[in-house]
Amino acid sequence: MNPEYDDFNLELLRDYWESVDIEKQQFTYTAKVLWQKYDIKSTAKLERIVKHSGHLKYTGLKDCKKCYFDYEIYIRKDMDFKRWNSYKKKLVCHECRRVSVQSYMNKYLNEFKLCIPIASDAPYNPPTQQLSYLEKIVLYTMISKIKIGSDNILPQHEWHSFIELEANGTGDLVKKIFEKGYLFKTDEFDEFIQEQANLRQLHSDYKQYFNEDMVHEIQTYLALNFRTDINLVIPECYDSLEQWTLGLFQEIVESKIHVQDIKDIEKYIKNKRLKEIYELVGFICDYRKVPYEKDSALEFELMRMLNSFNLRYIFSILAYQAKEASAELYKIEHQGDSNYKFRKNHVFRYKLASYLTHLLQKKQNPKFDRDLPIDWTYSELENFISAQIIGNYEHWEVYTPDEILALWVESVGMQNE
Incomplete structure (x- = not known):
C-alpha cells in the first residue's frame, strides 16, 4: 500500500479487490457501484486511484520447482489468468537453468573430446596403372578446368561443380580414376562433422547460460576442420602438374583407338x-x-x-x-x-x-x-x-x-x- 498517495483510500482499495471468485474475476462491487459509493466520476479515475494506492501480489512456483516469483497486479483487467502464457518468462528460473545447462554441457563436452578424430597423413603411392583412352580425356578435362593449388588439392566447390556438370555419363569413369590412384580422397570424418553440427546447435540454443571458459572451449571444437579433401596424384615420370597436363593432351590427340x-x-x-x-x-x-x-x-x-x-x-x-x-x-x-x-x-x-x-x-x-x-x-x-x-x-x-x-x-x- 501507498498511504502517502494524496487520494489514498484504504476502504476503497479493499472494496475494489473484494471478490466472490478471484479466478473467475467475479468481484463483490462493480465499477459503477464504486463510483457512486465514493463519488468518483469515471472508471479511469477509479483505476488511477487504485493503481497508485496499492496492489495485489501473487507468489508462484517457478518451473525449477525450487524457486518462487512474485507477480504484481495493479488493476482488475490485469488479472487475466487465461493469459498466463504471456508470462512464461517469469516461470523460468534462469539461475537454476544456468546450473543445469552447465552441468549437462560439462558432461557433453567431456564426451565430445573423446570423439575428436586423430588426423593422419595416410601414405599413398604414385599411380602405376595405365588410364584408358576415355579416362585420360575425363582426367585432362578435369585438371584443365579446376584450379589446382601447389598442394595438388582440388578446391571443394570447383570439384563439386565439375562433378555436377559432368554427371551425365562420367560416374563410372571418375570411379576408375580413383581406383587407379590418380585421385585420392583423404579420410572421411562424417560422424565427427555431424557431432560438430549438434554442438553448434546446442551453442545456438543455450549460449546465454554458458560461462566464458565454456564458450571458448566450444568455439575451439567448432573451429576444428576435418573435411575430406580430393588430392590429385601426379605420376612419378612427370615433374609438375603443368608437364603432366601437357603430356596427357599429347597422348589424347595422338591416340588411335582400340x-x-x-x-x-x-x-x-x-x-x-x-x-x-x-x-x-x-x-x-x-x-x-x-x-x-x-x-x-x-x-x-x-x-x-x-x-x-x-x-x-x-x-x-x-x-x-x-x-x-x-x-x-x-x-x-x-x-x-x-x-x-x-x-x-x-x-x-x-x-x-x-x-x-x-x-x-x-x-x-x-x-x-x-x-x-x-x-x-x-x-x-x-x-x-x-x-x-x-x-x-x-x-x-x-x-x-x-x-x-x-x-x-x-x-x-x-x-x-
Whole structure:
C-alpha cells in the first residue's frame, strides 16, 4: 500500500479487490457501484486511484520447482489468468537453468573430446596403372578446368561443380580414376562433422547460460576442420602438374583407338544421352504439370528415341506429347474416370509410345526440332571432344549417339590390333 498517495483510500482499495471468485474475476462491487459509493466520476479515475494506492501480489512456483516469483497486479483487467502464457518468462528460473545447462554441457563436452578424430597423413603411392583412352580425356578435362593449388588439392566447390556438370555419363569413369590412384580422397570424418553440427546447435540454443571458459572451449571444437579433401596424384615420370597436363593432351590427340575404347565411348555417349533425356522429361513434365512414372517401361521408350533421333528432335517429341498428355489428363479427370488415380502416371508414356511407333514405322523424323531449354548447360567434356578430337566445334544435340560415335572414330582412326 501507498498511504502517502494524496487520494489514498484504504476502504476503497479493499472494496475494489473484494471478490466472490478471484479466478473467475467475479468481484463483490462493480465499477459503477464504486463510483457512486465514493463519488468518483469515471472508471479511469477509479483505476488511477487504485493503481497508485496499492496492489495485489501473487507468489508462484517457478518451473525449477525450487524457486518462487512474485507477480504484481495493479488493476482488475490485469488479472487475466487465461493469459498466463504471456508470462512464461517469469516461470523460468534462469539461475537454476544456468546450473543445469552447465552441468549437462560439462558432461557433453567431456564426451565430445573423446570423439575428436586423430588426423593422419595416410601414405599413398604414385599411380602405376595405365588410364584408358576415355579416362585420360575425363582426367585432362578435369585438371584443365579446376584450379589446382601447389598442394595438388582440388578446391571443394570447383570439384563439386565439375562433378555436377559432368554427371551425365562420367560416374563410372571418375570411379576408375580413383581406383587407379590418380585421385585420392583423404579420410572421411562424417560422424565427427555431424557431432560438430549438434554442438553448434546446442551453442545456438543455450549460449546465454554458458560461462566464458565454456564458450571458448566450444568455439575451439567448432573451429576444428576435418573435411575430406580430393588430392590429385601426379605420376612419378612427370615433374609438375603443368608437364603432366601437357603430356596427357599429347597422348589424347595422338591416340588411335582400340575396339575396347570404342565400346567404352559408345557406353559413355549413350549413358550421357539417356541422362540428358531424363532431364528434358523432368523439365517439360514439370512445366506441363504432367505426372509420370520413372520405371523400366518409360526407359524402354526413352531408349527407342535415343537410338533413332537427335536431342533436338527428342525434345520436340517430349514437348508435344507432354502437351497431349496434359489435355488427356484434363479430360479423364473431369469425366470422373474411376481409374484416374491409377492412369494419370502412365498417360504420358502411353502417348509417347504411340507417337514413337508411328514415327518409326513411317521412318520419319518429327516435322520440327526444338531448341533446348535456355538454361541448358553443355558439359566441358563434350566441348573438349567436339573441339579437340572430332574437330567440328558442334554441340552433340544435333547428332544421334551412333552419329557421334562415327564422327569420333573417323577423326582419330583405329589402332591395328
